[in-house]
Amino acid sequence: MFKIIEKEELAHTIYMMRLDVPDIASKARAGQFLVIRLNETGERIPLTIADYDCDNGTIDIVFQVVGKTTEQLSCMEIGDSIQDIAGPMGKASHIPQDEKVVVVGGGVGIAPIYPITRAFHEAGNHVIGIIGARSENLLIYEDKMKEVCDEFHLTTDDGTKGRCSLVTAPLTEVLEKNKDVKLVVVIGPGIMMKCCAEATKPFGVKTMVSLNSIMVDGTGMCGACRVEVGGETKFACADGPEFDGHQVNFGLLMDRLRAYTGKEKQALDDFHSKDGCKCQTK
Amino acid sequence: MPDEVKDTKKPAPTPRQPRTPMPEQPAEKRRRNFQEVALGYTEVDALKEASRCLQCKKPKCQEGCPVNVDIPTFVGLIKEKKYIEAAKAIKVDNALPAVCGRVCPQESQCESLCLLGKRFEPAAIGRLERFVADYEANHSNPADISSETGDTSDKNKKDRPSGYKVAVIGSGPAGLTCASDLAKLGHEVTMFEALHKPGGVLIYGIPEFRLPKAIVQREVAYIESLGVELRVNSVIGNLFTIDDLMSEMDYNAVFIANGAGFPMFMNIPGENLNGVYSANEFLTRANLMKAYLFPEYDTPINCGNKVAVVGGGNVAMDSARVSMRLGAEHVYLVYRRSDEELPARREEVHHAKEEGIEFKLLTNPVEIIGENGAVKAIKCIEMELGEPDDSGRRRPVPKKGSEFTLDVDTVIMSIGTSANPLIGASTPGLELNKRGYIVADEENGKTTKKGVYAGGDIVTGSATVIAAMGAGKRSAAAIHEYLQTQ
Numbered sequence: 162m163f164k165i166i167e168k169e170e171l172a173h174t175i176y177m178m179r180l181d182v183p184d185i186a187s188k189a190r191a192g193q194f195l196v197i198r199l200n201e202t203g204e205r206i207p208l209t210i211a212d213y214d215c216d217n218g219t220i221d222i223v224f225q226v227v228g229k230t231t232e233q234l235s236c237m238e239i240g241d242s243i244q245d246i247a248g249p250m251g252k253a254s255h256i257p258q259d260e261k262v263v264v265v266g267g268g269v270g271i272a273p274i275y276p277i278t279r280a281f282h283e284a285g286n287h288v289i290g291i292i293g294a295r296s297e298n299l300l301i302y303e304d305k306m307k308e309v310c311d312e313f314h315l316t317t318d319d320g321t322k323g324r325c326s327l328v329t330a331p332l333t334e335v336l337e338k339n340k341d342v343k344l345v346v347v348i349g350p351g352i353m354m355k356c357c358a359e360a361t362k363p364f365g366v367k368t369m370v371s372l373n374s375i376m377v378d379g380t381g382m383c384g385a386c387r388v389e390v391g392g393e394t395k396f397a398c399a400d401g402p403e404f405d406g407h408q409v410n411f412g413l414l415m416d417r418l419r420a421y422t423g424k425e426k427q428a429l430d431d432f433h434s435k436d437g438c439k440c441q442t443k
Numbered sequence: 444m445p446d447e448v449k450d451t452k453k454p455a456p457t458p459r460q461p462r463t464p465m466p467e468q469p470a471e472k473r474r475r476n477f478q479e480v481a482l483g484y485t486e487v488d489a490l491k492e493a494s495r496c497l498q499c500k501k502p503k504c505q506e507g508c509p510v511n512v513d514i515p516t517f518v519g520l521i522k523e524k525k526y527i528e529a530a531k532a533i534k535v536d537n538a539l540p541a542v543c544g545r546v547c548p549q550e551s552q553c554e555s556l557c558l559l560g561k562r563f564e565p566a567a568i569g570r571l572e573r574f575v576a577d578y579e580a581n582h583s584n585p586a587d588i589s590s591e592t593g594d595t596s597d598k599n600k601k602d603r604p605s606g607y608k609v610a611v612i613g614s615g616p617a618g619l620t621c622a623s624d625l626a627k628l629g630h631e632v633t634m635f636e637a638l639h640k641p642g643g644v645l646i647y648g649i650p651e652f653r654l655p656k657a658i659v660q661r662e663v664a665y666i667e668s669l670g671v672e673l674r675v676n677s678v679i680g681n682l683f684t685i686d687d688l689m690s691e692m693d694y695n696a697v698f699i700a701n702g703a704g705f706p707m708f709m710n711i712p713g714e715n716l717n718g719v720y721s722a723n724e725f726l727t728r729a730n731l732m733k734a735y736l737f738p739e740y741d742t743p744i745n746c747g748n749k750v751a752v753v754g755g756g757n758v759a760m761d762s763a764r765v766s767m768r769l770g771a772e773h774v775y776l777v778y779r780r781s782d783e784e785l786p787a788r789r790e791e792v793h794h795a796k797e798e799g800i801e802f803k804l805l806t807n808p809v810e811i812i813g814e815n816g817a818v819k820a821i822k823c824i825e826m827e828l829g830e831p832d833d834s835g836r837r838r839p840v841p842k843k844g845s846e847f848t849l850d851v852d853t854v855i856m857s858i859g860t861s862a863n864p865l866i867g868a869s870t871p872g873l874e875l876n877k878r879g880y881i882v883a884d885e886e887n888g889k890t891t892k893k894g895v896y897a898g899g900d901i902v903t904g905s906a907t908v909i910a911a912m913g914a915g916k917r918s919a920a921a922i923h924e925y926l927q928t929q
Contacts, residue, residue, distance in 0.1 A: 383724035416816035424743030
């Protein structure tokens with residue numbers, strides 16, 4: 162059992178929870194993820210690490226309510242315990258030194274881009290940060306990101322905050338202006354990562370994306386998370402989660418993320434029809 | 444009182460009597476439920492079958508057992524109706540009798556050497572093992588089970604704490620056996636499991652209808668009762684490395700038994716379509732995560748109406764039979780060789796056929812055809828058997844122009860596994876072979892790293908439960924010996 166020691170609603174339906182996981186926190190590095198299971202009947206879901214504090218033995222997760230498990234999790238409070246947490250899973254991000262780098266976070270993907278940005282910043286890189294959300298009320302981690310970026314851009318799809326555009330617009334401009342950018346890292350929805358990879362391609366800049374495939378065990382045993390990179394099948398959990406964005410088959414990734422749409426809806430409806438969640442407005 | 448007099452004598456063997464059949468759920472009924480297929484011997488059945496045993500002066504059966512169970516003794520105790528003692532006699536050498544009684548391939552081990560089998564059918568050793576293990580579980584007070592260590596011989600006497608700490612990586616058959624033996628020898632054992640439940644393949648792989656999970660939990664509880672500490676959710680290689688265990692965490696020796704690992708695919712077009720599963724994923728969803736109880740359990744599984752399972756081993760049979768139980772109308776088993784070469788146990792093949800699995804033998808998939816990202820059909824080619832290959836089996840060769848398609852919506856690839864690189868990559872000094880498996884001495888599990896032993900599938904590649912248990916047992920003995928020299 163692992164205790165929730167802090168909880169915050171960062172934006173509409175987006176939550177941060179700080180977990181008391183000293184062993185995992187002592188090993189966690191930017192880019193890795195956890196697999197959690199809430200209770201005896203729960204499913205195993207991967208959640209990217211949004212922050213970690215080795216000294217205090219804590220890891221932060223940030224999630225958006227999208228289905229039964231995330232809704233149930235959002236109803237848990239400080240002092241409640243999650244039955245199973247395993248990690249850190251996956252390979253850590255490669256952290257260059259003294260280079261010019263760009264980080265791009267979209268939506269709830271801003272959370273996992275934060276520890277990578279911080280690690281880049283601490284390693285003496287010149288970090289250009291670009292974050293974007295659909296609307297101001299869904300925007301998270303703006304202040305945290307500003308703190309660790311040397312240059313900062315903000316977009317919203319509807320113009321309620323920052324520039325009214327997709328993240329690809331400032332990304333293209335940044336690359337036009339900064340010919341010495343060595344690395345771009347993008348985390349966000351599949352379509353956003355795809356568009357960013359397309360935007361950086363003409364500049365020939367190495368672009369890493371973090372793939373959020375469906376997983377069961379998270380250690381390479383099941384192969385549910387397989388993705389196609391450069392025509393080869395890879396396991397996002399063990400070979401990734403970061404891959405070369407110019408090589409990833411995003412169409413396949415997005416198709417595979419939809420594999421259980423029907424069942425996911427059924428689980429949520431079933432949950433609401435029974436006890437359901439008492440704290441969310443349905 | 445002639446009856447009493449009779450009772451004190453050992454009943455004479457009745458070898459000519461046919462082997463006592465195992466009561467089973469009828470195929471028509473069981474193909475749609477997850478309850479156990481084989482129902483187990485009654486006491487009458489067990490006594491009848493035990494009476495067939497010749498109690499040979501020089502028994503061969505024991506030699507066929509990878510963990511060297513004293514078979515004549517436990518069968519003899521059944522004849523005397525001392526069932527609990529019989530179970531304890533097995534537990535001296537085998538910590539998992541209820542598991543082995545169900546899933547061991549006895550026909551190619553102990554029973555294949557039974558002298559009775561030379562003229563008649565061999566004694567049903569496996570069924571008797573299962574009977575006494577279940578009898579013990581149903582008739583003893585759980586507190587008794589946890590306070591005793593099955594000590595019918597000095598071998599099992601728990602020594603005083605040795606002061607040594609051993610880490611066992613993985614809680615499958617090899618890990619459980621090694622941990623149990625080391626605990627009995629007085630060592631402080633911690634078993635690290637990556638998943639949230641112990642048991643390894645016994646929990647995630649073998650389905651409920653062949654091995655009820657309550658039984659695995661019971662056997663794990665017994666091993667914990669010996670003093671073994673279990674740590675779930677512990678992915679060794681990531682959470683702790685082998686070096687962490689042996690330095691900061693003060694373990695004096697490590698036994699690595701993390702299993703076979705990555706599922707293999709065929710590398711044919713369409714394999715990443717939705718609806719294509721590895722057998723590992725399909726079975727893990729169904730067994731470990733209990734997806735067959737969705738939505739009561741949260742993990743979903745998409746098993747369609749027409750399923751093709753590719754492969755011919757026990758795992759393929761399990762996948763096919765799970766599909767049938769999840770409601771599929773047609774389940775095809777696609778295997779590239781013929782019936783004779785099927786690597787699965789005959790019993791499993793027989794059960795699968797009884798349950799209506801359609802065998803497409805001498806058939807190999809060449810492409811999975813999709814529509815809107817999901818499986819629509821599987822294109823196969825007919826095969827014929829050519830010259831023997833390295834394995835001694837005749838090599839399957841495609842018949843030109845014989846391609847055909849099967850309409851299916853689910854494909855389950857059950858063609859084996861490859862080594863998980865997690866531990867190998869994070870352990871300097873641990874030699875791996877070309878295929879990524881750990882190099883270890885077959886006799887004692889010794890690896891190239893001091894104090895580190897390995898056994899089970901991570902050394903041999905996919906094999907049987909009992910072979911892994913044998914490796915766990917031999918490594919435990921070698922680790923014990925190693926610790927004495929420290």
